Amino acid sequence: MSPHPPFARPHSGASIGARLTILIVIMVIGAAGIAGFGLRELRLTLLHDRQDKTRNLVEVAHGVVERFGAIAERGGMSREAAQTAALETLRGLRYDGKEYFWINDMAPRMVMHPLRPDLEGQDLSTTRDPAGTPLFVEFVRTVEAGGAGFVDYLWPQPGGTDPVPKLSYVKGYQPWGWVVGSGIYIDDVDAIFIRQATITAGIAAVIFTLAVVLASRIVRGIVRPVRALRRAMGDLSDGHLDVVVPGTEAGDELGDMARALDALKQVAVTAVRSGSGLDQVGSPIMMIDGDGVVFHANQAITAMFASVSAEISRSVPGFEPGRLIGTPIDRFPVAAGGEHRGGPLSRILLGGAEVRLDLGGRTFLLVPHPVAGRHGQPLGTVVEWNDRTDELRIEGEISGMVAAAVRGDLSARIPLAGKAGFFLTTSEGINRLAETVSGVSEDLADALGCLAAGDLTRRIGTDYDGVFQRLGNDFNATADTLADVVGRISAGSRDLAERTEQQVSSLRRTTATMEGLTGTVRANVRTSVRVEEAAVAAHGSADKGAGVAEDAVDAMRRIEESSSHIGDIVSMIDEIAFQTNLLALNAAVEAARAGDAGRGFAVVATEVRTLAQRSAAAPKDIKRLIHTSGEEVHDGVVLVRAAGSALTDITASVGKVADLIGVIARATSKQAEGLDEVGVAIASMDAMAQQNAALVEESSTAAESLESQARELTSLISFFTLTAEAA
Incomplete structure (x- = not known):
């Protein structure tokens, strides 16, 4: 001060x-x-x-x-x-x-x-x-x-x-x-x-x-306006916001000061209005400066702290609700294991983060709102205190009730004692919802119990609203559909019994025909064994032919590689010839320069001689590769001959296979005669089987539909625990 x-x-x-x-x-x-x-x-x-x-x-x-x-x-x-x-x-x-x-x-x-x-x-x-x-x-x-x-x-x-x-x-x-x-x-x-x-x-x-005269007048011209401005500032500091700032019409520096003071007065009026507005706001609000010291607290927060001062004093020793101004906000402790790891409360709030405080058994949520001046300079932070103690208690009661409902226990209710306003309205609504769900669940449980006992006449007659009414209607429709399907299944079963008797008679005739067919099939089996042996022999010959073919392919590949080397050697000969020409040209230039330049000519001549040697070696390589290619080609010819011999053996084996196939064909003709009689019997059986299949399909579809609807109803009510009487 x-x-x-x-x-x-x-x-x-x-x-x-x-x-x-x-x-x-x-x-x-x-x-x-x-x-x-x-x-x-x-x-x-x-x-x-x-x-x-x-x-x-x-x-x-x-x-x-x-x-x-x-x-x-x-x-x-x-x-x-x-x-x-x-x-x-x-x-x-x-x-x-x-x-x-x-x-x-x-x-x-x-x-x-x-x-x-x-x-x-x-x-x-x-x-x-x-x-x-x-x-x-x-x-x-x-x-x-x-x-x-x-x-x-x-x-x-x-x-x-x-x-x-x-x-x-x-x-x-x-x-x-x-x-x-x-x-x-x-x-x-x-x-x-x-x-x-x-x-x-x-x-x-x-x-x-x-x-001196002029200075005296200047002094009076300065002192008088300054004194008037001083009186105006004194009135402003005393809270007289209706004061009229003198000298604002002057065009000198004192006029600038007066106009600045008048603007400051307007800012002060706005600040007082804002402060008064904050005092009248119902939310508990305080303002802290850049050092985390409280410089304003409205009436709501003072009243709130006064009502819970005993609880807060357990966490903040010496806490006095009426002396918040000038109190460092860091006096309120932050939980060491919380989200902010026990950091100073002022630093957390000035950083713009919300903070949850647990003070003497009460829970507060602090929401910071930074305040800046006209030019962006920080003026402080408005901290809104929200007492969430009752809210969290009711939240816990609701969570417990919901957890019980998830387990199927719909008997739990939220106590209404000590609640008012929004919390009372919310609790009453949740209780009504629980009662409605419990009634619907009990009706469904009774109806499904009758359905499980085979009683398809039970229906849900209670009138509900919305989705609960639709659930009752769907159950009644399911029961109606199930009764109709069961009736249709009974009629189809009787028709299926009659058709089955006719099918038994046809099957007896089919049995006699099949005995003759069995002998023919046995002969075909013996013939098939000989065909298999011939096929094995043909397969061996084919394997030999495949091996020969692979050898021929490999030989041809080696020929191709040799040809590739020949191409490389030819390319090298071309390059050597080109370099020889260049060196020859250089040698000519060196020779033309005369004088001691003959040494350079000797160097060039040496290079030309070296390239000539390489050019001589290249044709030798070409000759050797050509000889090798000839040998490879000869080997390829031999292999091709071997492949021809193998193919001859394969041809003989194929002839034997053809003979066996003739035998199989004759046996097959006899089988055809027996199969004609089997076809007549099978045609009769097929007609009756088709009729039986249609009936079975209808029965299966109805059963699957019934099973699906039953599973759906069971899943809807399986997690609810009904009262002992309803059960």
Whole structure:
């Protein structure tokens, strides 16, 4: 929890207005500092400009002295005349109205001073300014050290008596031992600086004043809307969803903030409505965040947990239904041997899987529903708790009743005590179904018992609905059909007895005829034995012929293989001839190249000789194979002759078989005469047998139909156990 209430500013913090004011003050101070730094740089710039100007002017004066010195060196005038001309020229020079040049020597003595001619010719080594600086000695030292340079000292302005700070630039002319110098008064630079600083300060004061006024207006323009937005956010945090967000019409960033806050208000209204809706939903629902901590629980789940808190406390020690918010959902244990193997409940639910919990003898089914924001970011998970304890108990009762019914026990019923609503309606319907099935089964059992005892007059007279009525009708129709079939079977049996007597008389005549036929058949048997012996002999001859034929075929196959080898050898000869031609061509090319290329010709010739040897060997192989083929052909001729001899023997055997067949034919003619009489008797028997067969077929069909229907009825009721009285 935050240490401060919502939207309350900590004591150590500053408001936005104070921070902006501090920022403006810092900016003013910074601007003043920048202005001061600028003025300082301005003074330094003015001083440097004057220094540069003085140095340049002294350089000009030094150039005048050098000019006259050069004239004297060339002999254009004497040294004294040149010095006098140079002094007079510099004595009359002025700049900036009052500034002048002077010359002293290295003694130092004053050579020329336009404003203090009384100093000319005097020794100035002891002359000091009010600060004690031997200025002319410093001039000489500066020239001796670097040939030129600046020297600070105090000197009265022209027309004045009070010494003021002055900065002079001196440069020595070594041929004459002179030091040419001029200086600027610092108070002149300060006067210019003060004038510029006054102007700058005035402009800066005006700008600062305008900036402060403008900044104050900007601060008020920021602070007031921010405070209004803060009040609106405070009202929203207090639950006042009808607050009007100010400043939404503004076109600046504060307007964007106001519009964003207004959109946030709409989201909050939607969230409150959703939360209120969840509170009013009849299903027990809670919401958990990404860490599995409960941050919302509706009234239904609170009421459900309150009603079963005693049972849940056995599995969750210290469980309090009224303190669900902030409780990690992992406090509810998951069975270690279950589908999820005892994993943390939060991880299972956040993964979108349903979970079954057994808490203190009650069974709950947890169904997760992930909730995402407008842009798909996860906002939490809605967990629906379904108490399935009563449902599973009733499910077990129904399963037990169904299992008993499967075993044929239809006496079981579902207890109705303690049930209400859907479960009561379902239990009553199942009980009525069991009673109906039991009644139908008892009626069928009674009817089938009578049928088994041979009573075909029993019928099912109870009126049922649907398939049960159809089952009763089918049983009654089966009994009717069975009675009709039994009657028809009785009449057919009497007719069959009469026809059987006639058939016995015909069979007596057939017996006498068959005795004569038996003697003829015996003669045929003896003849058949001799035919079999001749056939065995013919078969042996045929076997010899088959063996000879197989040998002939094998010989011809070997001839074919030899021919195949001959073809391969011929192909090889062709290839050798082709390669020989190529090598011959290469040899010709090598020979044409001349020079040392003769070695290549020798190699090619060797290859040609090798191929020629192979070409010579191939005809020998061909000759040998041809000889072998001739021998194989000769063997084939011999075998064919043997086959002809075997075929001659077969022909003789076949002649004997023909004689025997003649004997069989004569015996068969006698059999034909006896068979004529048998045919007449058999024709009479066949007619009566056909009539008997028709009757038997009808009897068989009726019996099969009756058997099929009986089996069907028996299978329908065989798994039911009826009461002792009905049985």
